[in-house]
Amino acid sequence: MRAARVQFGGIVRQVSLSFVPEAELGDYVMVHVGFAISRVDSLEAERTYKLLEEMGALETELPPAEE
């Protein structure tokens, strides 16, 4: 069974690549109960984010977030 070391924030875990055999070194993967179930599509992730960021940038007059 092909496996990989996957970093989650600060922790590193051994993860099975049985369902994502195409994963390569440096990829971001979605992991569930020790199995990678998808390779995060970096283009899609960045595209969505850029779209969202543009929306955010248009809203500069919004009050700062309270916390």
Add this chain to the structure above:
Amino acid sequence: MKYLDEYRDQRIARALASEITQRTTRPWVLMEICGGQTHTIMRYGLDELLPRGIELVHGPGCPVCVTPLETVDKAIALAGLPDVILVSYGDMLRVPGSSSDLLRAKALGADVRIAYSPTEAVKIARLTPDRKIVFLAIGFETTAPANAMAAWQAKREGLTNFSMLVSHVLVPPAIRALLLSSTNRVQGFIAPGHVCTVVGCKDYENLVRDFRIPIVVGGFEPVDILEAVLMLVRQLETGEAKLENQYARSVSYKGNVTAQEIMAEVFEVADQKWRGIGPIPQSGLRLRAEYASYDANRVFDLEEFSVDEPAECISAQVLQGLKKPTDCPAFGRRCTPENPLGAPMVSSEGACAAYYHYRRHAAAT
């Protein structure tokens, strides 16, 4: 962390909420299916960012919560056998059966072990040939390929001391049952992104077609959920009903075909009882005949039986989005994560637990 921090950006969350407010002219009832999404909503207070007209109701997508009481009772009974090691996901240990739970059984001497991954259960079987290992294989489609892999591995290795107590549920038949119910109020769904990562989008497209209801496949971070709400509101306000994929960074239309193949090799679709909801036709998975020797029901000759839910627990209505956890008189009083009456108060994906962790102070005032 990359691809996480961006999706927790408050500035973007607020911009999305403001866009949703501008687009909303009428009240809409939306349901997020997955308990992971419910927790994000509560944790970040997303419902409070939304305009008053948008109501988010929480769906049945908590695997631990819908595992039948009878399965929990069976697991407790098996764990009590002297030669059995019962292996379970950690979330199941505090889930109340009809008179006890696995954690109590463990305290009384049963050998109950927690696994992070089903392959750990197979490993225990391999290393402990003189004991019978039973893996409590519960979950939605997200977990099914991994659980299937455990049975597949055990069969390939010829292990004779490994079996699984299976309780697997499927999301689309549950959505169908909700939509067919006379009490349904839901006008749009956020479909569970990780389930769709595995099985793809086709079944959801069928639901959109059959019920003319908007469905958006959504992720789990605050920005994901708000964007999914915005996509639903846009459709509802313009009278559209289509399937959209907000979570395209993980979900493809076809899903993970490799994972689907192992699922289909080991499991077949069957009728399934959902805790709190009841039986839903063709809404679960069971082991195929070729894997019958790995079925704990058969190995231990377990009889089928039926027990009643505790009367005080309203989890049935909570799981169907008919009531909020805080509508329950026992919430935070007789029922807490330490002493739960029902499963949704236990699980990290349960709606009652989400309200308890993030809202109980608000509810008390």
